Every structure is written in structure tokens, then in C-alpha cells.
Amino acid sequence: MNAEDLFDQIRKKQSFLCVGLDADEDKIPSHLFKYDDPVFEFNKAIIDATHDLVVAYKPNLAFYEAMGTKGIISLEKTNAYIQENFPEIIMIADAKRGDIGNTARMYARSVFEQFGFDAVTLSPYMGKDSIDPFFEYKDKWVVLLGVTSNSGAEDFQLANTDTGRPFFMEVIDKGSKWADENQLMFVAGATRPEMLKEIRQVIPNHFLLVPGVGAQGGNLEDVAANGINSQCGLLVNSSRAIIYAGNNEHFAQEARISAHDLQDKMKAILLEHNLLD
Amino acid sequence: MNAEDLFDQIRKKQSFLCVGLDADEDKIPSHLFKYDDPVFEFNKAIIDATHDLVVAYKPNLAFYEAMGTKGIISLEKTNAYIQENFPEIIMIADAKRGDIGNTARMYARSVFEQFGFDAVTLSPYMGKDSIDPFFEYKDKWVVLLGVTSNSGAEDFQLANTDTGRPFFMEVIDKGSKWADENQLMFVAGATRPEMLKEIRQVIPNHFLLVPGVGAQGGNLEDVAANGINSQCGLLVNSSRAIIYAGNNEHFAQEARISAHDLQDKMKAILLEHNLLD
Numbered sequence: 001m002n003a004e005d006l007f008d009q010i011r012k013k014q015s016f017l018c019v020g021l022d023a024d025e026d027k028i029p030s031h032l033f034k035y036d037d038p039v040f041e042f043n044k045a046i047i048d049a050t051h052d053l054v055v056a057y058k059p060n061l062a063f064y065e066a067m068g069t070k071g072i073i074s075l076e077k078t079n080a081y082i083q084e085n086f087p088e089i090i091m092i093a094d095a096k097r098g099d100i101g102n103t104a105r106m107y108a109r110s111v112f113e114q115f116g117f118d119a120v121t122l123s124p125y126m127g128k129d130s131i132d133p134f135f136e137y138k139d140k141w142v143v144l145l146g147v148t149s150n151s152g153a154e155d156f157q158l159a160n161t162d163t164g165r166p167f168f169m170e171v172i173d174k175g176s177k178w179a180d181e182n183q184l185m186f187v188a189g190a191t192r193p194e195m196l197k198e199i200r201q202v203i204p205n206h207f208l209l210v211p212g213v214g215a216q217g218g219n220l221e222d223v224a225a226n227g228i229n230s231q232c233g234l235l236v237n238s239s240r241a242i243i244y245a246g247n248n249e250h251f252a253q254e255a256r257i258s259a260h261d262l263q264d265k266m267k268a269i270l271l272e273h274n275l276l277d
Numbered sequence: 278m279n280a281e282d283l284f285d286q287i288r289k290k291q292s293f294l295c296v297g298l299d300a301d302e303d304k305i306p307s308h309l310f311k312y313d314d315p316v317f318e319f320n321k322a323i324i325d326a327t328h329d330l331v332v333a334y335k336p337n338l339a340f341y342e343a344m345g346t347k348g349i350i351s352l353e354k355t356n357a358y359i360q361e362n363f364p365e366i367i368m369i370a371d372a373k374r375g376d377i378g379n380t381a382r383m384y385a386r387s388v389f390e391q392f393g394f395d396a397v398t399l400s401p402y403m404g405k406d407s408i409d410p411f412f413e414y415k416d417k418w419v420v421l422l423g424v425t426s427n428s429g430a431e432d433f434q435l436a437n438t439d440t441g442r443p444f445f446m447e448v449i450d451k452g453s454k455w456a457d458e459n460q461l462m463f464v465a466g467a468t469r470p471e472m473l474k475e476i477r478q479v480i481p482n483h484f485l486l487v488p489g490v491g492a493q494g495g496n497l498e499d500v501a502a503n504g505i506n507s508q509c510g511l512l513v514n515s516s517r518a519i520i521y522a523g524n525n526e527h528f529a530q531e532a533r534i535s536a537h538d539l540q541d542k543m544k545a546i547l548l549e550h551n552l553l554d
Contacts, residue, residue: 062383068391072346096376100427106339114345123375125402127429150377152404162437
């Protein structure tokens with residue numbers, strides 16, 4: 001899937017929503033524990049209730065790794081379920097990996113071949129040769145960390161380089177030359193919408209994956225006002241505010257209501273920017 | 278285990294060697310495929326042949342994740358084998374993780390509780406709140422990326438900040454205030470030994486995990502000349518040059534010869550610096 005295909009799906013669904021499938025055994029509804037694989041059943045219910053409202057799902061691998069082997073199996077089943085039933089939806093591995101070339105090749109094999117993800121978040125710290133092996137998969141995406149939504153972003157990402165720009169902007173500027181918008185997106189946190197405008201001056205065309213709307217306090221309208229482009233160019237993620245909207249037997253319906261609320265706002269934004277037919 | 282305990286083990290074994298257990302199904306000897314779990318058998322043979330020469334083993338998680346669930350099982354068995362038979366040896370998860378607080382807690386649970394590692398490599402890009410959850414495990418170590426051994430280190434780590442120092446030095450300076458040398462080490466690549474001397478001016482006491490000796494071209498004597506301190510302060514890693522020293526039925530003995538060669542040089546270095554009794 002390239003950027004044009006993604007924009008087509010955004011227009012068709014009138015949504016640029018990504019839902020973070022961060023299933024946590026300590027938070028999912030208790031009635032699910034009657035099943036053999038409560039985490040998969042949780043994900044499946046969330047997917048069934050939201051698939052027509054979203055263009056991407058983003059499991060964070062940490063949540064599955066924390067459960068050991070059974071968590072990995074839950075993730076494999078989740079991905080297989082999405083691929084089989086909703087093949088148009090982009091599956092993003094939120095992994096934030098980054099390692100030397102021969103190791104990066106192994107991570108690429110893991111996320112793209114073993115798990116069948118369409119995209120993976122990567123950390124830029126180790127530079128180009130830690131990212132290149134992922135670009136060898138021509139139909140897959142790299143989502144490189146730019147500026148993140150957490151307070152710790154101030155420690156290094158926002159520190160100034162000797163060019164006078166913050167460090168994350170060097171990452172975005174240099175990184176954007178490694179691949180075009182059909183293979184590369186950047187993470188830009190919703191909690192710093194003013195920076196989205198500056199980012200758009202450097203990369204007008206690349207998609208941005210925007211976490212931080214919802215539990216982390218970011219605002220959708222501010223994100224759109226500063227970050228939208230002529231192909232939308234935004235995937236806005238919400239995890240906890242959607243998947244934990246409810247915690248009883250009606251959790252999936254409550255997740256749908258929460259997702260629908262965001263999708264309604266996204267539709268209005270797309271209309272406002274003349275991006276729907 | 279704190280820094281003093283680690284130094285005791287270094288003196289006892291006359292070694293500061295860490296062996297990278299990066300088992301790759303495409304590289305391990307073919308006769309191992311008669312076993313149910315060739316990767317575990319490979320690791321077990323390497324461990325049996327080298328445990329008295331090393332103070333740490335460092336599996337890179339990418340290699341296990343690339344094999345899917347069976348790789349995770351091979352890793353769990355490898356860790357259990359080391360814990361049961363050689364509990365004094367530090368097990369380092371080479372994971373290079375880094376994510377927001379609630380996710381970092383999941384990664385910490387995965388590496389420290391599910392897998393039982395003693396230490397984990399982390400990427401600094403997302404700042405202090407992405408590292409803090411790991412420090413809550415008081416008897417475990419964080420190994421923060423400083424300057425890495427690959428060419429891509431030049432892209433961002435070696436870029437200058439507005440203080441005139443390279444970016445990685447800001448990471449080491451700021452990061453070193455997050456925990457003392459009993460919970461925190463830094464990665465500093467062997468391929469840039471001149472930088473070890475500068476690093477030692479900022480952090481005289483923290484241990485450095487030094488990759489890049491062997492296949493990547495780093496030199497042990499240069500590393501020691503620039504990086505050793507009064508508690509040794511170095512864990513020098515070699516992966517491919519040891520575990521793939523041979524690739525027939527004698528691979529474990531050849532791994533031992535290669536490890537022994539490095540340990541002999543380490544003993545000479547420790548003697549030269551009056552660090553052995």
C-alpha cells in the first residue's frame with residue numbers, strides 16, 4: 001500500500017483514525033477470562049466493533065511481550081484475524097526498534113514476515129544503517145520517531161543542535177531523504193501541535209502518525225489545523241480512550257462510541273479541508 | 278548485583294568478556310537440526326564451552342523474535358539454563374527499547390520478570406520517563422545507548438548540540454544523573470576508542486558495555502587504554518567472532534578458543550592496570 005492507497009482508504013472511510021491495540025491483562029474486562037485467550041478475544045471484539053471507522057490498528061509490542069509466549073500467540077492471532085477479514089486496514093507494529101544492520105534485518109524479518117505487519121515504528125538514534133534494512137521491503141512502511149508525546153521528549157528531542165534547530169527536526173530533515181512518502185512516515189505527538197506546523201515546512205508530503213490524543217491530552221482539532229496536507233497526511237492514534245472506554249460486557253460497544261466520536265470529528269475536518277468528494 | 282559484585286566477578290574470572298548469543302538459524306551448524314530446538318542446543322553448547330571465561334551473556338532479542346514463538350521459547354530455555362547453572366553470570370537483554378512510561382513498564386516486566394534478565398539495553402531518544410520504570414527494579418541494570426559502533430552513529434549521535442558537544446555526550450551527561458553506577462551502564466562502541474577517553478571524563482565510575490570488538494573491527498587494547506577505570510568499568514562484547522568461530526561439530530570448542538584468546542588479553546590488561554590481586 002502506498003500513500004495514494006492510504007488516502008483512498010481515508011476518503012472511503014471518512015476517517016484517519018488509528019486504534020492502538022494495547023491489551024493489558026490487568027485492564028481488560030473480567031468476563032473475558034472464561035476464554036482460552038482473553039487478550040485475543042478482547043482484540044477481536046474491539047476490531048469487530050471499530051473496523052469500519054479506522055484505517056489502521058497499532059498493537060504496541062510491549063504489551064504482548066510482557067505476557068511472554070502466550071502474548072506473542074495472542075498477537076499472531078490478532079494480526080491473522082485482521083489480515084483475513086479486513087485486509088485493507090494498515091497494521092502498524094509499535095516497536096520503536098533500532099539496531100545495527102545485521103540485527104535490524106532480523107527485526108524487519110520479525111515484524112514484516114513473522115507477524116505480517118504493514119508498518120513498524122523505529123527509533124532514529126542509531127542512524128541510517130539501522131533503518132535501511134526495513135526499506136528493502138518495498139510494500140512496507142517505516143514510521144520513524146520524530147517528536148514524541150511524552151514529557152521526556154524535552155530531554156533530547158527538543159535540545160537544540162548547533163544549526164539552531166531542535167534535534168528532532170534534524171532527524172526529520174535527514175530521515176526524510178532516506179525514503180519517499182510511500183515508504184516512510186514520522187511520529188509527531190499530538191501534545192505539541194505547534195510543532196506540527198514547523199514539521200510540515202520540512203516534510204509537506206509524508207504522513208505523520210500522531211499519538212497522544214485522548215489519555216495523553218492532545219486535541220484533534222489542533223493537530224488537524226497544524227498538520228493536515230492535501231492527502232490528509234495524518235494518522236491520529238488513540239489507544240486507551242477507545243479500547244478502555246468501558247470495562248464491562250458492553251466494552252466493545254463503548255469502544256465503538258468512543259471511536260465513532262473521533263471519526264465524526266475527522267469527517268468534519270476532512271470536509272472542511274475539501275478532502276472528501 | 279551491584280558494580281562492586283561485578284568487579285569481584287571480573288577479578289575472579291580474570292575477564293571482562295560479554296558474549297553475544299545472537300543465534301541465527303541460517304548460521305548455526307547443520308548437525309544441530311537433528312534436535313527439537315537447534316537454537317537452544319547451540320546456545321547451551323556455547324555456554325557450556327565458555328561460562329568460565331565470561332562475566333555476561335547478551336542475547337540480542339531481534340534474533341529470537343525473527344523466529345517467532347519458537348524463538349521466544351528458545352530464549353526462555355537459554356535464560357533458564359544460565360540462571361540454573363551459572364547464576365553469577367549477568368544476562369543482558371540487548372533490546373534497545375524506549376517508549377512512553379506505561380509502555381516502558383510493560384517492557385520492564387517483559388525483560389526482567391518474564392525473561393529474568395539482569396540488564397537491558399535501552400535507547401535514550403524518548404528521554405527520562407521512558408527509562409525510569411526500569412530503575413524501579415533495584416537489583417537490575419539499565420544499559421543506555423551512548424555512542425554505538427555502527428556507521429550510522431554519525432547521523433545523529435555525533436552531531437553537535439548548541440553546547441558544542443556531540444549529542445551522545447549530552448545523553449551520557451544527563452543520563453548519568455538518573456541513576457548511579459549500581460543500576461546504570463552505557464553503551465560505547467569499540468570502533469571509536471578515542472571517544473572512550475572523553476566519556477571517562479564525564480562518567481569516571483559507570484560501567485561501559487563495549488560492542489564492536491571482532492566482526493565490527495574494534496580493538497581490545499585501544500578500548501582498555503582509553504576506557505578502563507579502577508573497577509575495570511568495562512564489559513567488552515564479542516558476538517559473531519566467538520559464536521561463529523567454527524561451523525562444524527567442533528563449533529563449541531572453536532568458540533572456546535576464540536573466547537579464551539580474548540580472555541587471555543583481558544587478563545594481561547587487568548594485570549597491567551593492577552586490578553588483580
